[in-house]
Amino acid sequence: MLLLRRISATTFLNFFVSGAITLIIPLLLLERNVSINEIGIVLSILPLVFLIARLLFAAIADYIGWSHVFLLINWPTAMASTICYYFASSIFVFMLGKFAEGLRESAYWAVIRTGIYCLAGKNVEYEATKNNAIIWLASAAGAAAAGMLIAYAGFSITIAVIIFVSLVIFVPAVMLWKSCVESPLPKTTRLFTSLNPKGRTRMFWLVSLALMFNSLAVYPTMTLLLPVFMDQELGYSYPVIGFLFMLFNIIAAAVTFITLKQPLNLKRAAFLTSISLIASSFLAFSGVFFAGLFLALAFVRGYGIGFFEHIIVKAAKDSKNLSVDIGFLHAPMRIAEFSSVLIAGFVVQFSGYGPLFVITGICSGVYAFLSLRILKTQ
Numbered sequence: 287m288l289l290l291r292r293i294s295a296t297t298f299l300n301f302f303v304s305g306a307i308t309l310i311i312p313l314l315l316l317e318r319n320v321s322i323n324e325i326g327i328v329l330s331i332l333p334l335v336f337l338i339a340r341l342l343f344a345a346i347a348d349y350i351g352w353s354h355v356f357l358l359i360n361w362p363t364a365m366a367s368t369i370c371y372y373f374a375s376s377i378f379v380f381m382l383g384k385f386a387e388g389l390r391e392s393a394y395w396a397v398i399r400t401g402i403y404c405l406a407g408k409n410v411e412y413e414a415t416k417n418n419a420i421i422w423l424a425s426a427a428g429a430a431a432a433g434m435l436i437a438y439a440g441f442s443i444t445i446a447v448i449i450f451v452s453l454v455i456f457v458p459a460v461m462l463w464k465s466c467v468e469s470p471l472p473k474t475t476r477l478f479t480s481l482n483p484k485g486r487t488r489m490f491w492l493v494s495l496a497l498m499f500n501s502l503a504v505y506p507t508m509t510l511l512l513p514v515f516m517d518q519e520l521g522y523s524y525p526v527i528g529f530l531f532m533l534f535n536i537i538a539a540a541v542t543f544i545t546l547k548q549p550l551n552l553k554r555a556a557f558l559t560s561i562s563l564i565a566s567s568f569l570a571f572s573g574v575f576f577a578g579l580f581l582a583l584a585f586v587r588g589y590g591i592g593f594f595e596h597i598i599v600k601a602a603k604d605s606k607n608l609s610v611d612i613g614f615l616h617a618p619m620r621i622a623e624f625s626s627v628l629i630a631g632f633v634v635q636f637s638g639y640g641p642l643f644v645i646t647g648i649c650s651g652v653y654a655f656l657s658l659r660i661l662k663t664q
């Protein structure tokens with residue numbers, strides 16, 4: 287239980303940084319008169335790096351032990367990415383920051399589920415889903431802090447605060463290194479032995495497809511479209527944008543906790559899909575009702591995450607190379623994130639936000655019903 291709390295502390299600090307950076311970078315680029323399609327190019331670097339680095343770090347974790355990755359890779363790249371953003375004076379330096387941020391995210395996600403699976407015993411699905419709630423609470427705190435600090439202290443001081451939080455990640459990371467019980471699974475004897483994608487089952491890749499649709503429903507809207515839409519189309523101030531993102535993540539976390547033990551059934555999938563389609567379809571034209579629809583999507587996020595973690599457990603629970611297999615499950619979703627963010631800025635310039643918002647709602651429904659089918663398959 288103590289080690290799970292240290293994992294939770296590492297998670298909170300990582301996603302306080304992520305929540306803040308997700309808000310800061312597109313707003314800072316807009317402040318410097320960078321076009322939305324160029325912002326999309328900058329943001330697309332992270333999932334592209336993630337696609338490759340996560341599998342590499344997963345192989346390293348299965349070879350040297352998962353707890354070491356937090357201190358050796360996650361913490362240093364957290365510092366490097368935030369320092370890059372502090373000194374960024376060109377698109378190229380922002381891209382370097384996103385490259386380092388991609389390494390940070392990759393290192394975290396390459397091992398976090400491995401750690402939880404090894405420590406949680408029979409409560410694997412519960413603890414993995416709860417970890418997402420912690421992520422959203424941390425993201426809420428990061429977004430709120432960023433919005434207020436940008437408004438009253440400016441971008442430079444805000445990023446300096448985030449650099450300090452990145453530094454603090456060292457504390458739980460080194461504690462995990464010193465006291466962690468490693469995976470009961472045998473470590474791989476050759477570093478890259480497990481990186482051959484062959485041999486995975488049809489069910490394995492069906493789970494991967496479901497994860498991809500979930501990401502298409504969330505990633506381009508939260509990282510690019512909604513921050514820019516609030517700033518450019520609705521004229522919201524930085525504190526208001528930060529406050530709304532804070533509420534989004536708090537609601538997602540609260541719904542996750544409240545529904546942890548509710549069944550993942552047809553009723554849940556249908557309810558999730560209905561709310562997602564309605565909210566997404568009207569989001570671009572919502573006017574004064576925008577906040578309500580935006581927060582309805584927060585409910586969808588929390589209500590659907592149980593599907594996400596349960597199908598991952600179903601696909602990976604018997605794996606002999608757990609970190610790598612979870613990495614392969616997420617590979618198609620990272621390709622989708624990269625391409626969707628890269629293309630989204632150009633689509634907005636030609637057809638507006640409406641079609642993209644509707645597509646995210648459809649993807650959410652596909653994810654819910656595909657996950658339900660997977661869970662019902664023996």
